[in-house]
Amino acid sequence: MTAAETLRDEILQMKRRRQLYSAGILVFLIAIVAGGYDQANDMNSGNFLNGLTQFFDYPGEIVAEAWDAGADFPALLVRFLPALIETLNIAAVASILGGLGAMVFAFLGASNLSVWPPLVPVARRMMDVMRAFPELIIALFLIYVLGTSPVPAMIAVAFHTTGALGKQFSEVNENIDSRAVEGLGACGASWLQRMRFGVLPQVLPNYLSYFMLRFEINVRASAILGFVGAGGIGTELRRTIGWGQGSGDETAALFVLLIFSIFLIDQLSSWMRQRISRTEAVT
Amino acid sequence: MTGVAMNGADMMGQAERRTIVRSVRRTARIGFGLLALMFVYLTYTWFAFDVPTLIDSAKPERAALLATDSVAYKVHVTRMLRRGTTAIAVEGERTATYSTPPDWIATDGDVLTVDLDDGYVARVFPTSVILDVPNYGSIRIAVQDGRVITDLPPGNRPDWLRVNDVKFDARPDLKRRVQVSRAKIEVHRYFLGWENFFFPFNSPLKAYSFGELLSLTFSAARLDPEVANWHLIYRTFWENPDWQHGNVFVALLETLLMAVLGTFTAALVALPLAFLAARNFTPSRTLRFFVRRLFDFVRGIDMLIWSLIFIRAFGLGPLTGALAIAFTDTGTLGKLFSEALENTDRKQVEGVSATGASKLQIYRYGVIPQILPIFISQGFYYLESNTRSATVIGALGAGGIGLMLVETIRTSRDWENTLYIILLTILLVIAMDAVSMRVRRRLTGGTTPP
Structure with a gap:
């Protein structure tokens, strides 16, 4: 052969x-x-x-009742607007606080920024745990201690966001071009100055795009946690669904509000992300 | 800031320097402006969420209670005043009643002397109790003519006492408690640990040590003539009425099933649809538009609404959760896959087609090898996040561990059960996270997809 x-x-x-x-x-x-x-x-x-x-029975039932409500339907939308705003507030505050926490963890957990090397693996493990910890558990526990309020859901979502965004942020941090930082170091810039002028301009656009994506996810999570008693649109949904037949028009109004706002945020976030990556490509 | 600018100043013209400083100042101003805006927004939500009232109405003692109760159990000494009966039972449950009192309780005729540790002693008489409190004195509580009468020692009244005509409640700390009402006297003593975790209180297996149990498992001499020893041990553990290991395990399995089935279904459905939504595989603009809007639609409806609809149609169970996850994630994964397909390298496809390959062969050898790692790694990433989602969907009413958790918290009877369920849920999610991370790291270097 x-x-x-x-x-x-x-x-x-x-x-x-x-x-x-x-x-x-x-x-x-x-x-x-x-x-x-x-x-x-x-x-x-x-x-x-x-x-x-x-x-199709249930969706059909809801649509039929919404149809019967007719001219009153827009009034229902307006009536539930505060609940929607509450859900959006939960998501926004959780994203902001979680994002700030994530930035701290991302800097601590990035091996190339040498904030404090022994802390790198600790920060990473902590982010893993925060990311994996089910939001439901924190929310239920805090609802029990604090009572029905948007704050438990906010804290639960923020906790998860810190871990999830922290991981993505620290990956961004590790992929930066080190030349800018080294150049600044050669000019005698302090650590803070190197971060401020060398790292932040490189990472902020990516941070922003991950942040927008996370905000969209958090709106969904906040709505769902409302259902277990954290306030906002989820709580209203549980109420109207619990009443059973006859409140289909209200359920439909809540569905419309939720779907519409998620759609809007989805579009906004993808538009912003596209713009960010386009300006990235130009510079 | 100025240090950096000064060093560079020699090389640059004065005008250039000024432009740079101005632009740096401008971005700094924008940054500070955004920070201020954020601060204003957070202040607004502080009041929108009514945090001041929340701080007032919070019940931190509930957290303390939960923390102690979830790692401790209590033994109730209960005397029913009308019937004159006395019972000593773990958590006051009829199935866990001591037939002979434990050594910290001394009986002398009708009188029970309960040693509550740290110098606290409760003496229970037929219609009264004397509670000795160190550094305070003896409190005598008696039930007479349908009223609860309390004699306190002189001096300041401690704030852990609640006294009125119908009820006496003393909880000096988290380790002991004495309650007297018109109907009964109840003394609680707390012990650290999870009681009867392996075998129920009255099981004969409780008397054996771990080593003895191990040798029993393999011995032919049967404890119960009906069944083999290993089976008896397994059954007693699994059907433990307090901990319900079997039920908890089934609930965990349901949640896992929801996540695995939902993710796999979504991935398998999304893959062919993604080809229809990718610019370089589907020339028809209308078809592409239609498929993409379909992805947006199922994704936009949101898992919450899908779950509610499926719970109505399919009732309680893993199927409901699996379908809710599958519907939402078909949209998400479809979108991601179609983006990955649009980013595939033309060269491989052209190379394969140059050998005279058929359309199917082009897909098989030119495209699939390029997107398979992305496909699998995204799938596993969503598998992990869906395990978390499945617990929440369960809590909405789809069943599984989520519903079990909500129910045990709502009844708030045995916090150790709640803690047990919480620990198992976290373990499940972290295990899924580890599996998913390991697979993704092998395939793509472990970057987190958005």
Whole structure:
């Protein structure tokens, strides 16, 4: 057998093995999904096929009741506006406080900025824990201690944001061009000056784009935490849904407000991020 | 600031220097302006959230109670005054009643002397209690003619006492408590630890040490003639009525199932749709527009609303949560995948097609290898975040560990159970985080996707 033939055989064999692996993984995935759905269907109180037929009942009911409300519907939207503002406030404050915390952690956790080297792994682990800690648990605990109020949700979301944004910020910090910092150092700039003139101008645009994305995520999280008693639009939703039939128009109004504001924030944040990356590319 | 500018001054013209200083000052002004704006906004929310009232109405003692109660258990000594019965039970539960009093309780006829540690002693008589408090004296509480009568020693009345005609409540610290009402006398003593964590109070297995249990597991001599020893041990542990290990485990599994199924489904549905939304694979502008709006739509509705709709249609259970996650994330992942597809390298695709490959082969060998790492790493990133989401969706009413957590907090009976559930939930999420991070690091160097 010539060398070329051996090589060809080897490649073919490798290809076959790869195909076998891929097929195996695919079969495994499908088995998990299929088995999982079967299991989930068994555990569920409602049956999948039954549910499928009822799937449009609820949205249909809400839309019908909203339609019946007719001219009163815009008034409902206005009535629930304060709840929406509360949810947005929760998200905004949580993003700001979490963002500030994230900046501190990001500087401590970036290995190239040498704030204090022994602290780098500590800061990173702390960010991991804050990121992984379920918001629900903090919110429920604080609601129990502080009572029903937007503050528990705000603290819970801010805590998670510190970890999540901190990780992204510290990755931004580690990817900066070190020449600016070194140049400033060569001119005799202090640590604070190096950060202020060498690091911040490089990282702030990226910070801002991650921040906008996080704000959108936080609006969703704040709305959902309202449902367990943290105030805002979620609490209103739980109330109207709890009343059952007859309050479909109010539920619909809340849905419209929530969907509309999320859509708006989504558009705003992606527009801002695009602008930021475009100015980045130019400079 | 000036130091940097001074050093550079020799090389630059005076005018240039002035321009630079001005621009630095301008950005500094903008920065300070933004900071001031943020401060104003935070002040506004301080009052919008009504933080001053919140600070007044907060119940920090609840946090202290929760902290002690979640790592301690109490033994109740209860005397029912009308029937004249006395019971000593862990957490006052009928199933955990001592048949012989523990050694810190001495009985002498009708009188029980309860040693409450640190010098506190409660003597329980048929219709009265004498509580000895160190550095204060003896408090005598008696129930007469349907009234609670309290004799306090002279001197300042301590603030941990609540006394009136129908109720006496003394809680000198978190370790002991004495309550008297017209119907009963109740003395609590707290102990550190999680009681009956492995086996229920009255199980015969409680008497054995860990080593003995281990040897019992493998011994042929049966404790219970009906079942094998390992099975008995497993069943007693799993069906422990106080801790409900079995139920907690099933709830955790439900939450995990929601996250895994939801993410996998979303990823599998989003992949083919992403091709339809990518500029370089779908020439039709209308189709692209339609698919992209579909992504925006399912994403915009938000997990909260999807969950509420699915809870209505499918009831309680993991299927509901899985579908809610799948719907939302089809939009998110679809958008991310289509962006990744638009960023694929044309050269590989052209290279494969130059060999005369069919369309399917071009996808298989030119495109898939490029996006597969992104596909898998994004999927795993969302798997981790969805585990957290699944706990919240559960709390909305979809079931799983989230609902269990809400229920145990709402009943606020046994905080040690709540802490147990919280710890397991955190462990689950952190484990998923570690798995997802490891997979992503191997594939792409571990950067966090947005």
